[in-house]
Amino acid sequence: xxxxxxxxxxxxxxxxxxGLRARILSGELRDGDRLxxxxxxxxxxxxxxxxxxxxxAVLINEGLAVxxxxxxxxxxxxxxxxxxxxxRLSREQWGQGxxxxxxxxxxxxxxxxxxxxxxxxxxxxxxxxxxSGEVWVRRRRYSVDSRPVQLAxxxxxxxxxxxxxxxxxxxxxxxxxxxxxxxxxxxxxxxEEVRARMPGPRESGxxxxxxxxxxxxIARTAYTSGGLPVELNEMVxxxxxxxxxxDFDA
Amino acid sequence: xxxxxxxxxxxxxxxxxxGLRARILSGELRDGDRLxxxxxxxxxxxxxxxxxxxxxAVLINEGLAVxxxxxxxxxxxxxxxxxxxxxRLSREQWGQGxxxxxxxxxxxxxxxxxxxxxxxxxxxxxxxxxxSGEVWVRRRRYSVDSRPVQLAxxxxxxxxxxxxxxxxxxxxxxxxxxxxxxxxxxxxxxxEEVRARMPGPRESGxxxxxxxxxxxxIARTAYTSGGLPVELNEMVxxxxxxxxxxDFDA
DNA sequence: AAGTGGTCTAGACCACTCA
DNA sequence: GAGTGGTCTAGACCACTTA
Numbered sequence: 001x002x003x004x005x006x007x008x009x010x011x012x013x014x015x016x017x018x019g020l021r022a023r024i025l026s027g028e029l030r031d032g033d034r035l036x037x038x039x040x041x042x043x044x045x046x047x048x049x050x051x052x053x054x055x056x057a058v059l060i061n062e063g064l065a066v067x068x069x070x071x072x073x074x075x076x077x078x079x080x081x082x083x084x085x086x087x088r089l090s091r092e093q094w095g096q097g098x099x100x101x102x103x104x105x106x107x108x109x110x111x112x113x114x115x116x117x118x119x120x121x122x123x124x125x126x127x128x129x130x131x132s133g134e135v136w137v138r139r140r141r142y143s144v145d146s147r148p149v150q151l152a153x154x155x156x157x158x159x160x161x162x163x164x165x166x167x168x169x170x171x172x173x174x175x176x177x178x179x180x181x182x183x184x185x186x187x188x189x190x191x192e193e194v195r196a197r198m199p200g201p202r203e204s205g206x207x208x209x210x211x212x213x214x215x216x217x218i219a220r221t222a223y224t225s226g227g228l229p230v231e232l233n234e235m236v237x238x239x240x241x242x243x244x245x246x247d248f249d250a
Numbered sequence: 251x252x253x254x255x256x257x258x259x260x261x262x263x264x265x266x267x268x269g270l271r272a273r274i275l276s277g278e279l280r281d282g283d284r285l286x287x288x289x290x291x292x293x294x295x296x297x298x299x300x301x302x303x304x305x306x307a308v309l310i311n312e313g314l315a316v317x318x319x320x321x322x323x324x325x326x327x328x329x330x331x332x333x334x335x336x337x338r339l340s341r342e343q344w345g346q347g348x349x350x351x352x353x354x355x356x357x358x359x360x361x362x363x364x365x366x367x368x369x370x371x372x373x374x375x376x377x378x379x380x381x382s383g384e385v386w387v388r389r390r391r392y393s394v395d396s397r398p399v400q401l402a403x404x405x406x407x408x409x410x411x412x413x414x415x416x417x418x419x420x421x422x423x424x425x426x427x428x429x430x431x432x433x434x435x436x437x438x439x440x441x442e443e444v445r446a447r448m449p450g451p452r453e454s455g456x457x458x459x460x461x462x463x464x465x466x467x468i469a470r471t472a473y474t475s476g477g478l479p480v481e482l483n484e485m486v487x488x489x490x491x492x493x494x495x496x497d498f499d500a
Numbered sequence: 501a502a503g504t505g506g507t508c509t510a511g512a513c514c515a516c517t518c519a
Numbered sequence: 520g521a522g523t524g525g526t527c528t529a530g531a532c533c534a535c536t537t538a
Contacts, residue, residue, distance in 0.1 A: 011525080011526060011527085012526085012527080013526080013527090018451070021450075021451075037503085037504065037505075038504075038505070039503080039504080047527080047528085048527060048528045048529060048530090049528085049529080049530085050300070050526090050527070050528075050529090051526080051527060051528080053505085053506090054526080054527090056505090061311060061448060061461070062448045062449075062450065063447055063448045067504095067505060067506090068504085068505080068535095068536080069504075069505055069506070069534075069535050069536075070503080070504050070505065070534070070535035070536035070537075071503090071504060071505080071535080071536050071537075072503095072504065072505080072536095073504095073505080078447070080445065085496055085498060086496070086498035186500070187500055188499060188500050189497070189498075189499050189500070190497070190498055190499070190500065191495065191496070191497050192494075192495070192496045192497075193493055193494070193495050194444060194466075194493065194494040194495075194496070195330065195466075195489065195492065195493050195494070196446035196464045196465075196466050196489040197313055197328070197464065197489060197490075198311060198312045198313045198462050198464065199312075200271070200312065201268070201271075211311070212448050214446045214447065214448065214464035214489070215446075216444075216445075216446050239445060239446040239447060239464070240447075242445065243443050243444070243445050244442075244443070244444040244445070245441065245442070245443050245444075246335055246441070246442045246444070246496050246498075247439070247440070247441050247442075248335065248439075248440055248496075248498060249438060249439050249440070250436070250437050250438050250439065250440065261506080261507060261508085262507080262508080263507080263508090287522085287523065287524075288523075288524070289522080289523080297508080297509085298508060298509045298510065298511090299509085299510080299511085300507090300508070300509075300510090301507080301508060301509080303524085303525090304507080304508090306524090317523095317524060317525090318516095318517080318523085318524080319515075319516050319517075319523075319524050319525070320515070320516035320517035320518080320522080320523050320524065321516080321517050321518075321522090321523060321524080322517095322522095322523065322524080323523095323524080
C-alpha cells in the first residue's frame with residue numbers, strides 16, 4: 001500500500017507519436033511530407049528500433065501517415081469524393097440514360113473493372129431482404145484517377161430480371177435502374193444502411209488500403225412504388241476517398 | 251536477375267492471424283470468447299514474443315478482438331444501435347415534446363453527461379456554414395447501457411438563440427429543436443455529411459474505444475423552410491455501436 | 501550501394517487481473 | 520502469486536526504393 005508518486009506519464013512511443021501528430025495537425029508537416037523515419041527517431045530520442053516503429057505505427061493506425069517500403073513514412077491527406085444519397089438517386093439522373101455514378105465523381109474520370117455477373121443461390125440475409133432464393137449477382141470495382149475506391153455487389157431476384165440486360169456484363173445506357181424501368185419495375189424508394197469498420201485482408205487488398213483506413217459499408221435496398229424489393233447493393237468504400245451526403249426534410 | 255521460386259508466403263504473424271480470424275468468422279470462436287494469448291501462441295507455433303503480439307495486433311486493429319490487460323484477448327461482437335436519418339427527424343418526433351434521441355435507442359436507457367454550454371467565436375468552417383461569427387456551443391456525451399457511444403457538439407448562431415433555453419444546460423421538453431420552433435425558427439430541412447476515420451487520442455479516451463475501432467463523423471446542418479441555417483451538429487460515433495439508416499424516394 | 505521499412509529473435513521489467 | 524498483456528532493448532536478415 002505504498003504511495004507511489006508515479007507521474008503516470010504516457011510511454012515513450014506515445015509521446016513521440018503525440019509530437020508528430022501535433023506537427024501534422026498544426027500544418028507544419030503537410031500532406032505528402034516525409035516523416036522522420038525509424039533511424040531518425042532512434043537517433044533523436046535514443047531509443048530502440050522497435051520503439052521507434054511503435055511510435056510510427058500509432059500514426060499509421062490513425063490514418064495520418066502511410067508507410068512506403070524502402071522509402072519512408074509520409075503524411076497523408078483526406079481528399080474525398082462527395083457521394084450524394086437522396087439527391088443523386090433522383091429520377092432525373094437515371095431516367096435520362098445516365099449512370100448514377102456520374103453524379104458521384106463530378107466529372108472526374110472513373111473506371112469499372114473486375115466485373116462479374118453470375119447466378120447464385122442467395123445467402124440467408126440476402127434471401128430475407130429480396131424474398132427470393134436465387135439471385136443474379138453483379139460484382140465490380142470502381143476506380144477514380146486509376147485508384148480503386150469502391151467495391152460493389154448488387155443482388156437481383158432471379159425470377160424478376162431473367163433475360164434482361166441486367167444478367168449481362170454491359171447493361172446498356174442508364175445502367176441497371178433504367179433496365180429495371182424497362183421491366184416495369186422502376187425503383188421508387190431506397191433504404192441505405194451505413195456502418196464503418198476496419199477492412200478484412202481481402203478488402204484491404206482489392207482497395208489497396210494502407211493501414212489505418214476504415215471502410216464504409218453501405219447496404220442499399222431499392223423498392224418499387226408497390227414496395228417490391230428489386231435490388232440489394234452492398235458497397236464497400238475506402239473511407240479516405242468518400243464523404244456521404246444525405247438531404248432530407250423534417 | 252536470378253529466378254527465385256519463392257512462394258511469396260505471407261509472414262508467420264499473418265498466417266497465425268488468418269487462422270484466428272477464420273475461427274472467429276466461422277463461429278467456432280464466439281463473441282466474448284478468449285483467444286489464445288501470447289504465451290499460448292509462442293508455445294504452439296514456436297515463435298518469439300513479439301511475433302505472437304504482432305499476430306494478435308492484426309486482429310485487434312481489425313476490430314475483431316479486444317485486449318484486456320492482465321486477463322487476455324477476447325473476441326468482440328458488433329451489436330449496433332440503429333440510428334435513423336430521414337425518419338428519425340420527422341416532425342412528429344420532436345413536435346410533440348419528445349427528444350430526438352429517443353428514437354435512436356429504441357427503449358434502451360441512455361444518459362447524457364459532460365454537458366457544456368458556452369458562447370464562443372466560431373471557427374472559420376463553422377462561421378461559413380452558419381453565417382455567424384459568434385456561436386452558442388453545446389457539447390455533450392451520450393451513453394447507452396452506461397457505455398459511451400457518441401460525442402456531439404452543436405453550434406447555434408448567437409444572435410438567433412440569445413436568451414432562449416438553448417443557452418442553458420437544460421433545454422426543456424422537446425430539446426433544442428422544440429426551442430427553435432418557439433423562436434419561430436423550426437428546422438425544415440437537414441443535410442448530413444458522413445465520413446469515417448480512426449479516432450484521435452482524445453476521442454479514443456472519451457468514447458473508451460479499443461484499438462481497431464473507427465469513428466463515424468456526422469456533420470448535420472439544420473435549415474428553416476426559408477433556408478436559414480440554424481444549427482450545425484458534429485457527432486462522433488463509436489462505429490461498433492451504430493448503424494445509420496437513411497430512407498428516401500427516387 | 502546506401503537507406504528504408506518489414507519481419508523476427510531472445511531476452512527484460514512492469515502493471516494489471518484473477519483465483 | 521501465477522498468468523496476462525504493455526513496454527522496451529539490442530541485435531539480425533530481408534525486400535524494396537532511390538540515386
